[in-house]
Amino acid sequence: MKQNRKVIEDNTLINLITPVGLTFQKDSVTVGEIKGSIYGAYKYPQKVGYGWIADIASEKNAITTITYYPDDSLLEGLSDSVKKYKEKAANAKTALEYSRATRAAECANEMVTKIDSNNESIGQISILTMPLCTKENEEAIQAVDRSVKSAYMRNFIKLHKMSREQEQAYKAMSPYYANQPQIDTMLKRIMPLSTVVGGFPFASSGFVDDNGYYWGLNSEKGLMALDAWCRGGDRTNSNFAVLGKSGTGKSTFIKHLIEIEYMRGTRILIIDPEGEYAKITTMLGGQVLNATGGKGARSNPLEFKAAPKLNKDDIKDDDDKKADLYKDSIGALALHLKTLEVFYRLYKPSLTDAQSDLLKQVLIELYLKFGITWNTDVTKLKSTDYPIQSDLLELLKEKAKDKASPYKSDYDQLVLYFTDIAQGGDSFIWNGHSTINSNSNVICFDTNELQNVSPNIKGAQYYNLTTWCWNEMTKNPNERVLLICDEAHLMIDKRVPEALYFLKSASKRCRKFTSGIVVASQSVVDFLADEIKAAGQALLDQPCYKVLFGTDGQNLTETANLFNLTNPQIELLEKQEIGVGITIVGKNKMKTYFDLPDYKFEFMGVPKVTGGAVGRKKSA
């Protein structure tokens, strides 16, 4: 049966597709009541400013079309042009010719280096613009023309009126876009994608997140704003690895990060072996705890909390099991005995396996004496319910009294070891009940006073505090917590790799608890020693955010290998400029100037360097 359907005509649409009265003159186009001239951008400056596209396209009485054709194969051609310009300079007959060719060669070379070093995409751009006016108001066109031209001049872009090519230019601009080879030949120019993207305000190539905070400036001096809690694609965690030689700006960057995160409500825990985070902690209303036995700052290694619960499915790989961060089938006490084993071995690396096993038995007995068994619900216990080091020493002494014991000599040795921790020189740090009771949003554990004690004590206390922090990070899965481990190489003890395994496993798992770990160190090499490589490498590699500052020697070689750096990126790190580094987010790498405002330095307690330090070479 024949259907009678009424067709509704949309005259506006018809006019758009087939405009009535579309005529082309030599220098202009008329579309119905509208008249205008089309211009093409044919020359660009060697450097464009941030937001340049927004600037040239903001004239409301003009239509601008920007077409970008990505084509990574152009890099070869660009590289060839460096050679061509150099040859041209060598054969130049006039000073002007020479200077132009040299400048062009330098510029092309700089672009090749930048594109290569940042793994950037490259392509060709073509820009057409059409200032408009109505036919009744033709004199207005001059004002619009002027305004458009001055926007281009401001950005050092040269415009050319497409005389005799108005028709092709109009077709190239039209929404039903038709490829116009003649226009392409005249206007297409090579440009890195970041320059195009950076032309829009608040945009750069993938380093501006919706909820991002000021991070730094990219190589174009464009804004970088990152949200470390953003998920999606290859951004699966909120961990950081911050690497670079001493004095290049790691701690300064971390302080900047602390401020950013504090502002967005993240709780910050800092382990501060250099005693340099006190100022920022105080400025942010946080608490500085002297973690060398200071008042209200003791963490009794013998105290433990309920272990964080995690699904069995989440614990898949062997390293996780090795690190034992979770309550699996075993209870909190069993888990804590493993933590203690690592702690005591860090403290006394000369403990033999047999002594370590004996110590474990004595610890179980000690806990039993305090009414703590495998099944005790530790959430109900107070700090004073736990034994302290002198209780352990007493029990060990008792054991050593038994002359018939086959382990007599080992007990004697243990008594000797534990006299120091319970009564002697090291008792000030650990012998006593826990006194840390801070719900502050910023807590800084200052271990600076351990500077002059043995690295074993430092390492053991670092581990002790990290386990305390891990508990804080996991107790409320919805609370965002960032743990700062500056000078993290202190956690490396090749004889006790478990300490590093702990940190690695914590950093792998913390995303489940909306937490992140920042690991900062001068030394990459230390993390890659054979004994700890499996954990060390993952700790540097796993974080979605890496910030690399200048370095040299073996550290530079290892950094380059680990992060797959290109030659220009290696050269950038080799320069060791203060506050200049490479930000790696997932697979993207970008040169970053950590150009921070003065007020931030006041907050940080970092001496302000007059004239601005960013980019200045680190003095030897």
Ligand SMILES: Nc1ncnc2c1ncn2[C@@H]1O[C@H](COP(=O)(O)OP(=O)(O)OP(=O)(O)O)[C@@H](O)[C@H]1O
């Ligand atoms: N982004 C920056 N802008 C300006 N100055 C900076 C910047 N970063 C670092 N500095 C200057 O360099 C000094 C050393 O920086 P910082 O303490 O951050 O280095 P570091 O890499 O942590 O060194 P170390 O490994 O010895 O701890 C700072 O005190 C500060 O004066």
Ligand SMILES: [Mg+2]
């Ligand atoms: Mg530092």
